Amino acid sequence: MAGQISQFLSKDHRRLEDLLNQAAAGGEHIDAACYSQFRAGLLKHIAMEEKILLPAAQRLRGGIQLPGAEKLRLDHGALAALLVPTPTPTIIKTIRIVLKAHNPLEEGPDGVYTTCEQLFGPQAPAILADLQLAPEVKVAPHHDGSFVMEATRHALGRAGHKLVEA
Numbered sequence: 001m002a003g004q005i006s007q008f009l010s011k012d013h014r015r016l017e018d019l020l021n022q023a024a025a026g027g028e029h030i031d032a033a034c035y036s037q038f039r040a041g042l043l044k045h046i047a048m049e050e051k052i053l054l055p056a057a058q059r060l061r062g063g064i065q066l067p068g069a070e071k072l073r074l075d076h077g078a079l080a081a082l083l084v085p086t087p088t089p090t091i092i093k094t095i096r097i098v099l100k101a102h103n104p105l106e107e108g109p110d111g112v113y114t115t116c117e118q119l120f121g122p123q124a125p126a127i128l129a130d131l132q133l134a135p136e137v138k139v140a141p142h143h144d145g146s147f148v149m150e151a152t153r154h155a156l157g158r159a160g161h162k163l164v165e166a
Helices: 004-024 032-060 069-082 089-106 112-132 146-158
Strands: none
Touching: 004 032, 004 089, 004 112, 032 069, 032 112, 069 089, 069 146, 089 112
16 A cells, blocks of 8 residues: 555646646647646646655665656656746647656656655655645746757757657
8 A cells, every 4th residue: 555655646646637638628729727737736746856755765865866766857857848838739748758657657566655655664754744835836937939949858858758749
C-alpha cells in the first residue's frame, strides 16, 4: 500500500491530468482558464518535488542524491520550458508525452515517492506536512519570443524528449 506522501503526490498527478484534459477538450481551442490552473498546479508540483522532496532525500542520504533524481530534474526543466509559450495543441501533446514517461518514475512500488517514504521513516509525516503547506508558485505571463521554442527544444532534448507535432 502506498504511503501518505505517495498518495498525496499521485493524487496531485491525477488532478493535473484532469485539468490538462479539460483544457484540451476543445481540440484546437484550448480552454485558457483550465490551462492556467494546470500550469500553476504543475509548477507548484514541480516546486514541491524540487524544493522539499528531493532535497530531504538527499540530506538523509548524506548529500548523495537519489538514483534517478537527475532524470526527474531534467524532465522538470523540460516541462517548465513547455509552460513558457502560449499553449498550442503541439505543446499539450508534448506535455502529455513527457508526463506519461515521467510520472511512472515517481509513482508505484519502485518509484521515487515510495523510495523517499522508506528513506524518511519517522520523518515522513513532517515532510508530508511541508508538501501540503507548500506555497503557490508565482506564474509569469506566457512568452512567445523567437528564442522560446529554441530553448524549449533544447530543454526537451536534454531530458531525452522532443517536441511532437499535434
